Amino acid sequence: MAAPFVTLSLNPAIDQTIELEALRPGSVNLARGATRHPAGKGVNVAACLADWGVPVTATGLLGEANDAPYRALFAARGIKDCCVRIPGETRTNVKLLDREAGATTDINLPGTEPEPAALEEALAALHVAVGKGTVAVLAGSLPPGLPAETYADLVGLLVEQRACVVVDASGAALSAVLDAPVLPHAVKPNRHELEGWAGRALPDRAALLEVARGLVGRGVRLVVVSLGAEGALFVTAGEAVMVQPPALAIAASSVGAGDAMVAGIATGLAEGLGLVALACRATGFAVAKLQKPGAQLPGRAAVEEIAAMLVVEPVA
Numbered sequence: 001m002a003a004p005f006v007t008l009s010l011n012p013a014i015d016q017t018i019e020l021e022a023l024r025p026g027s028v029n030l031a032r033g034a035t036r037h038p039a040g041k042g043v044n045v046a047a048c049l050a051d052w053g054v055p056v057t058a059t060g061l062l063g064e065a066n067d068a069p070y071r072a073l074f075a076a077r078g079i080k081d082c083c084v085r086i087p088g089e090t091r092t093n094v095k096l097l098d099r100e101a102g103a104t105t106d107i108n109l110p111g112t113e114p115e116p117a118a119l120e121e122a123l124a125a126l127h128v129a130v131g132k133g134t135v136a137v138l139a140g141s142l143p144p145g146l147p148a149e150t151y152a153d154l155v156g157l158l159v160e161q162r163a164c165v166v167v168d169a170s171g172a173a174l175s176a177v178l179d180a181p182v183l184p185h186a187v188k189p190n191r192h193e194l195e196g197w198a199g200r201a202l203p204d205r206a207a208l209l210e211v212a213r214g215l216v217g218r219g220v221r222l223v224v225v226s227l228g229a230e231g232a233l234f235v236t237a238g239e240a241v242m243v244q245p246p247a248l249a250i251a252a253s254s255v256g257a258g259d260a261m262v263a264g265i266a267t268g269l270a271e272g273l274g275l276v277a278l279a280c281r282a283t284g285f286a287v288a289k290l291q292k293p294g295a296q297l298p299g300r301a302a303v304e305e306i307a308a309m310l311v312v313e314p315v316a
């Protein structure tokens with residue numbers, strides 16, 4: 001039977017977050033401590049969906065040598081584990097959390113090139129899980145050796161299966177998706193990723209809106225541009241709104257806030273929410289995540305409370 005929500009993680013990562021008083025590049029830095037979380041964009045989206053309380057299937061690739069934290073995560077959150085194991089380890093990405101600056105420096109490794117048979121098996125598992133009405137989330141970088149068109153080709157196949165496809169990718173993989181004849185239902189670039197696609201700086205709201213509307217004009221039904229502390233811009237054919245998050249202190253970490261937003265978008269699409277409600281839901285997910293380490297939401301009531309407080313501004 002088709003799953004309601006499916007995520008694909010072809011290049012997951014264990015996030016090692018190292019907490020520093022202040023990051024001093026080029027010097028010896030004494031850490032306050034470190035934590036490790038099973039992560040990667042698709043895994044993070046799946047974890048947030050599970051916290052929201054909807055059934056979710058995780059597909060993709062995991063290194064068999066260090067899959068224990070993923071097994072534990074999937075078991076604890078009730079996520080259906082359809083990930084294919086490959087020889088070796090899932091990469092570890094390092095996040096340097098600078099408490100003084102309130103900023104995180106990400107050091108993301110390339111990951112492991114999968115054998116063609118393992119990739120084929122992972123994609124077969126994705127197609128088995130997906131059916132009419134499934135919200136399928138393709139998120140994160142591609143591992144070495146995979147062509148940039150990997151997501152673009154998958155979008156075509158998943159749309160044929162009548163899934164609602166959401167893509168969170170960057171660089172050449174995002175460009176290939178946006179240049180393909182069959183487009184996903186929704187994309188969520190950040191400013192930098194959208195600038196990469198546009199080939200120019202997008203310094204203000206007007207510039208972001210113009211490019212987002214261009215994508216909607218090409219056939220993407222929903223474009224969400226995440227802007228960190230500034231909030232996010234949500235654009236469809238008929239409407240555009242900006243949601244500004246409250247000026248909250250980040251209690252835990254900002255890593256994965258974009259993934260939480262993608263999970264919120266996925267639930268909004270599954271429920272057929274209007275743009276304003278979807279924008280508040282998605283931003284509510286992202287803001288709620290900031291209060292927790294790793295990809296965790298504090299629970300439906302807390303997310304809904306945050307979503308209800310958000311200021312939504314129509315954008316012309």
Ligand SMILES: O=P(O)(O)OC[C@H]1O[C@](O)(CO)[C@@H](O)[C@@H]1O
Binds near residue numbers: 093139256
């Ligand atoms: O797949 P990418 O683009 O390398 O990003 C992976 C990183 O993104 C995150 O999912 C946060 O968005 C981290 O958990 C992870 O380390």
